[in-house]
Each structure stands twice: as structure tokens, then as C-alpha cells.
Amino acid sequence: MNGKLKLFNKKIRIKREYEGFLYILPWLIGTILFFCYPVYKTVMISLGRITTYTGLVTEWVGLENYRRIFTRDVTFLPNFVTVIKDTFINVPLILVFALFIAIIVDKDIKGKGFFRGIFILPFLLGSGYIFKTVVGIEVEGGVTSVSQGINIPAPVLAYMGARFTQIIRMFLDRISLILLKSPIQIIVFMGALQSIPISLYESAKCDGATEWEMFWKITLPMLVNQILFNTIFTLVESFTDLSNPVIDSIMGAWFTDKNYEYTSAMGWIYLLFITLISAIIFAIWGHINKTKRQQY
């Protein structure tokens, strides 16, 4: 009897597994066609030399292309360093500003919908060509024009000199660019803030907590998942951004130089960096969720 039951259970389990596979079947096909094959090919190309272009037949040369990038290329390493620097500066700043704006809008103010509508606008422009045109059309002058509307009073200018103005401008430009890159993050944070139960704040107030303490002890812990999601989202956005110099040089090499082996190698170095960062973030995410579950 017991054996029969076991067999029956096993049958059901196998049937459920089979059903699950049926659901993700399209994705499995897609993975082979649009993921595994191209990824395998780029790895082979980056480790070799293309002999025939029809079918991308390659000849194995080992790490030759990678060596060339690090020893001969003068543009890649500086670009790469810029990207790493930008990633480590911009991503935290985007998160902080998005959270800041979300908290302000979440306060009891009139015209919430209006501000929400405005904050999503840069997203509709996309991070692609339009954004580059609008923001970058006056870049040639050396300073981007996003913050040109903010006028520095003349006396201040006369007193502090041009250098000071330039620094202020650069600072404002950086902040404006960061703000323009954070619409989705703002919306995500706004949604999360609204779902925090008021009773938490109520009880904290009864126990005499200040607003500052409430932020660190209630708001932030309740937003952990959203912060991690936004981190990943921001990273992905910055990786595929058009103003990203590495992606720019990769694209340039694809389209104009047609130096596929070299570009693939560049792509893989970049991808390694991306994967490393994302893996770290996901590890943190998993760890936090684990400790959360243990607490309850």
C-alpha cells in the first residue's frame, strides 16, 4: 500500500515538473536561440580570429585579443575606468535622490498627481537618442546646459570668479543628469512608501521617536527590497546607456571598424565587470531576505 502511494506521489510530482517545463518551454527555446548561441559565438570570436565571415568561422588564438586590449589599446582602459567610476558614483546618488524625492512627494501635499506626472517625463524621452540630443546638443561648449536655467547672481560671480562658477555648474549638471535618470526609481519608491502601514509610525510616535529616527528605523527597513530592485534596475540602465563610453566604443567598433574579435573581447571584459557587481548585489539581497526570515 505504502509503495503504491509513493509511486502515485512520484507520478504526480513528475507530472507537475513536466507542466512547469511546459510553461517555460518558449523561454527554453529562446534561451538556446537568442542567448546560448550568441553568447557561445562571442566567446569563440573573442578567443580567436575570424577566417570566414559567412557563418563566423573562427580560428583559435587564445587570449591574444585580450592581451591587445590591455597592452596596446590607449582608449579602452581610461574608458573602462570612467565607467567604473561613474557606476560607483551615479548608482548610489540616483538611489538617494530617488528616495529623497519620493519621500517629499509622499508627504501630505497638494498636486501629488501633477508632480508624479512630471517626474516620469524623462522616462518617456528614453535614455536613447532623444535624451542625448536634448541634453547634449549644447555639450560642445564644454558644459552641458541642463542647469542653465539656474542663474548665479552677478555679485557672487564677480567675487568668486570663473573657476567657482564652473565647479558649481558641473556640480549642478551632474545632479540634474542624475535626477533625469531616476524616474522609474522614484515611482517604485513612491509606491512602496504608500504601502507602509501608518500604525508603525503611530506606535513609534507614542514611544517618542523623532522623525529622523522613524526614517532610519521604519522607512528604510521597509524599503529594503525596493532599494535592491532599484539598484539592479539602475545598474542595468547605466550599462546599456548611450552615454556609456565603453558601450559607445564597442558599438563604434562593431559598425565602423568591423573588428569583431577585438570588440567581442572588449564586451566580455565589460560583461565580467557587470556580472561581478550584479552577483554581489544579489548575494546581499539573498542574505538580507534570509536574515529577515530568521527574525520572524
Place this chain on the structure above:
Amino acid sequence: MDGLNTVINKPIEKIRQFKPSTRLKKEDMINLGKSKISYNAKKIFLYLLLINLSYVFIYPIIHMVITSIKDMQDYMDITVRWIPNKIFFENYKIALSMLDYKTGFFNSFIITVVCTIGHLISASFIGYGFARYKFPGRSFLFGIVVFSIIIPVQVIIVPLFYEFTQLFGLLDSRIPIMLPTFFGYGLRGGLYIFLFRQYFINLPKELEEAAKIDGCGKIRTHFKIILPVASSVCMVTVVLSMVWHWNDHFEPRVYLFTAKKQTLMHALPKLFADLEKIKENLLAGDRSKITFSDDIADMFLKEVSIDAVLMAAVNVSILPVLIVYGFLQKKFVQGIESAGIKG
């Protein structure tokens, strides 16, 4: 089946409409026992801050609109910043005729609609599969999903291009852009799988079980019950996919090369170079390659600035997305809020 649908939707509708009559706000709690003056001062400061911030956000749009209606004189004049002396619509005429707006719009529209539908269907099925079923290697496969989000298309585009053009023989075709979306790939396809999976993991199983007991098939359950229940995630998927596909110019640039199949975003970068060339030609007296009429060409020489035309072109090409988003905005924001992005 319709009966079941209404039975399911009714309680949800009721829950949505339910609002307690006296409801404390978070603000009331935080500001309990503070003086009214400091409260008001804080509020004024908040409004000022918000207006300042929204200036940064609204600046690109205002800049685009204002520049697009400036003529040469206003454009060169530094003192004319926000309010041009006269409204100059010829920019739009030139932009529309040079962009070949009809074909561009049609192509963008087809790609956007098909890809959005593809992402919606595929991501909902795949996300459901990942959330509901336990099968060997699930977490590893989901890891691949996440990896497919973070990998930039630019890195793997050449093998993909060769695959489509040589193995499948799809030269200058829209299919290479549309097909992957039906398999959970395409432009950030993994992200939508991720969103659906996170939503379904937190969703109770009872609804689907009830449908199963009533004899509802898997596919029918999916379209009649699961998608309506997950409508908030669907909305988020639709809006994100729509906007990104409309604004994408990388894939169209790779896969489509004849003018007949150009999308709007694809045509924009070309426009700038074309404009400069045309202006040079006109200055040299060569009118053979101009698509617009002679009187506009005369005007073009004297009064039109290239940047203004470019801005007009940008405006008309994002206008459809702005309009559609205007209709969907409320539901989109609600979608992100109610579905939430849950870890």
C-alpha cells in the same frame, strides 16, 4: 466562464473601492504636537523644493517645445530664452516632410505593438511557470533570466545578426526584432519575467485551483483568471515595453536598412546630417534633392535653424508615446504601487 469572471472580479472591485471614512495620514502622526507655524514654514519650503526639482525634470520638454517654434532670428538671439517673438511652425512642416513621418510612424507602431504583445504573453507564462512549479534546475534557470537582463545587447549583437540573416535568411526584416519577444527575450525581456515571477510568488493559489476544479483548462485559466488578477503587472509591462521599444534605435539600426522600414527613432540621427547637407546644397544653389516645395526651400535658407527643425522632429516622434502614456498613466502608477516590486 463570464459568470466566473464576474464572481472573481466583484470582491476585488469592492476591496478597491473600500475607503474608511476617517483615516489618519502619516503626516498627522509625524507632526503630532508640533506648532502650526513651524509646520507651515516647513510646508512652504517643501513646495519650493518640489517646484525647483520639477523644473529639472520638465526642462528637457520645455526646451524641446520652445526651440522647435523658434525661427533663425530668435534662435540666434541670446535674450530670447523662453518666449519667442513669433511662433514659427515651418520647422514642423520641414521636419514632417523630411522624416517621412507616415512610414516611420507605421513601422514604429507595428514594432511597438507586436513586441509589447509578445512580451506580455511570453513573460506572463514564463513568470508563472517559474513561480508556481518546482522542477529540477529552477533556480539555475532563473539565474540565466537575471543574467539575460544585465547583458547588454551590444555585446552579442553580431552573432545574433549573423544568426538571423544567414541561418534564417531574414534580411531587412522586422522579424528579428519581434520574434525574440515571444520567447521572453528581446529588449529587456528578462525584466518582465522577473516582475511577473515576483508577483505570482506572493499570490495565493486558491483562484487557479478553483478554476481547475470547475474544469477550466490551463490556457483558458491563464487568460481569463491569471492575467486579469495580475493586471497591475501587465500594465507595468505594457508601458515599459511600449516606451522602450518606441524609443529604441539600436536594434532597428542593425536589422533594418531600407528607407521603407525605417522607424522614427532610426530616422532621427540621420536627419541632422541630412539637414546640414541640404542647407549646404541650397546655399550652393542645388535644389535637386529636396523633398519639400520651393517656397519652403527659400524660407529654409533664410529663417530656419537646423537645431529647431531637429527639435521639431524629436517632438513629433515622441508625441505618440506621450499621448498613449497620458491615457495609461493613472493605471501605470497604480500598477507599480499595487503590484509593487516585491523582493
